[in-house]
Amino acid sequence: MNKTLKSSAIALTLTMASMIANANDTMSFVSWGGSTQEAQQEAWAIPFSAISNIKVIQDGPTDYGKLKAMVESGNVQWDLVDVEADFAYRAAAEGLLEPLDFSIIDTTDIDPRFVSDYGIGSFYFSFVLAYNKNSLSSEPSSWEALFDLDTYPGKRALYKWPSPGVLEMALIADGVEPENLYPLDLDRAFAKLDTIKDNIIWWGGGAQSQQLLASGEASMGMFWNGRIFSLQEDGLPVGVNWKENLVMSDFLVIPKGAKNKDAAMKFLAYSTSAQGQADFASLTAYSPINKKSEELIDSGLNAYLPTSYTSDQVSLDYQYWAKNGQEISARWNTWLLK
């Protein structure tokens, strides 16, 4: 009796000690802040910590300059970082990332568009044509409408940074077939944008884009679908057209020399799992990259998810941008300041 008690006490102590040891495992997760990161915390970090006993510390916002500085100085504070897909490819080429361990991360159900050796999609979203219903008398039905200032008056809100999206949109509006987009015909894209240049208001972040559209400052523009979803949830008079929505994605990457690499791999595995992706999608209306997630998502959300508009999708070529981004940005700045 006494012996049993004693051994169970030892067992208990041992279990507790190992639990404490596990609970001391921490890793940092870095994303863009705002509602996206909150959703990532709720859908991924909290359940993951509960299962694995690894504490996830949230940090941010993502800053490519900081990431590079950390890797180069050998003092890497970040373990898992949410970055844009084209950056993931570029950073991999520049040797800033850890190769992923596919014995921990299961990619069988993940859409191959979002898998690479150094990063896996954290979610995907679409650039969509959205408009303020109060500012327009008729509803625009394609990207061409964005360039038709007579029928659809008002300012256009476009994404400010030279990254995949705006140039492709201009080319499609100019009649280029989606499969012939790459390599980008920059002259043609900028010439098309020239026709509305004076009517463009540039947005640099999600909140700013929402403000522009909701206030009617811009009558239409190109937006991240999740931001439009949250405007619609708030009951604002905002419409979306999904024709030729442009697919862009964020990737999760592990900076080279990350101190908690193994924990980060496990967290990456959880966040790209069917459940993790489904939970995140339910909170944000960004699409899961895991094909098994769809059945776990409430069907009411379908109307807002890019996954429901796959036949209308145009995939942006991240690898093309990773290679040519620098050159395009120089042209982009020159054009903007002209």
Place this chain on the structure above:
Amino acid sequence: MSVRIYRQKWKDASLLLPIILFLGVFFLIPLIGLLVQSVTQPQLGLTNFAELLATSTYLKVLGNTFLVATLVTIFAVLLGFPLAWCITLFPKGWGRFLLNVVLLSMWTSLLARTYSWLVLLQSSGVLNKILMGLGIIDQPLPLVHNLAGVIIGMTYIMIPFIVLPLQASMSAIDPMVLQAASICGASSRTVFFKVFLPLCKSGIFSGSLMVFVMSLGYYVTPALLGGVSNMMLPEFIVQQVQNFLNWGIASASASILIAVTLVLFYLYLKVQTESPTSSNTKD
């Protein structure tokens, strides 16, 4: 005797030691490290500077930066001067109230203030709605997402930095001097231009230098209130560092910014022999 004075001087100067150490370790060394990159990345040499100064885009950004900083300084002085004067003239009643307003605006979050300007100035904003409601205009005025927006927003943010030094030098002016001038027969115009204004010179100088230099380095306000063709150097640097990882160009631009600031500061010290606080008239 002189040894004692010498020793005393060193003792006084040693008070500076903590701050010199702090700035040296946490500011100067990292700064130098960063600036060195302008001549080492991607290869050794002055290619970054050559590229900066040869590309019309970069020159345009530089030009924009100085244009905005100059305009903001001019408007801040024009608006700040009467405000500082009011604060000095009525140190108890309205003056104190105005001073508190100035301070309060300085303590409010920069982002909040910038977004408030957006609410006021945008074409569906308060100002345009009022003007259109009154029938003064029938098309909304383009007040934001352009140069006008940047100037309005930044001038407002810079006003405290001109009012505080100006007010300091104005309140140091002995009112008797002005009185003496008018007793000697100077018209109020002459008193203002020949006596009062020269005495405010140091305040105007230090205030506008501060505003000018701060404006050169401003990021948030121009990024939110300006159009893209108004890109200023700080935004350009952020873009190069964060988006393109093009650190050579970024640190070359930063070096130019710092060099210009240092030159201005040197000129200021040259022109300005008296220190801002010594403009009292007792000696």
